[in-house]
Amino acid sequence: MSLTYKKADPLVHGAVKNLTCITEANKQPHHEEQYYYVFWVSHVDNVHMSGGLNKSQVKKWLEISDEDFDKKLDLKEFFCKVCDSESNTAFARLAKIGDKTCINCLE
Ligand SMILES: [Zn+2]
Structure with a gap:
């Protein structure tokens, strides 16, 4: 980038x-x-x-x-782009690196 x-x-x-x-x-x-x-x-x-x-x-x-x-x-900034669950971790990752994926989907 x-x-x-x-x-x-x-x-x-x-x-x-x-x-x-x-x-x-x-x-x-x-x-x-x-x-x-x-x-x-x-x-x-x-x-x-x-x-x-x-x-x-x-x-x-x-x-x-x-x-x-x-x-x-x-x-829908709080909803994981993969599993569509509401998650603060998805939002935190979105704000930090622009990737809205929750912690569960990363594992
Ligand atoms: Zn997810």
Whole structure:
């Protein structure tokens, strides 16, 4: 995988090595816009989450296209892609390396 260093959340010091996933934030009744969480791995392999971003902010800050956005958007982030069970381990792996597989399916 090629390393791409992008500017991410201005509140976070770090460069984005890998954008692992985008998830939808729960929509608040007083918000008209949909907000997202972005999970990404920094150049020193720390997992970060940037929240409270709308789609255009996500695309601008992470420098991604509509296609990339759709590819990274995961609406079932807690469900293992193999067995479809709800699992925190699947989500942890998704956020860290972009692979949504639970611990049971890895063994
Ligand atoms: Zn599984």
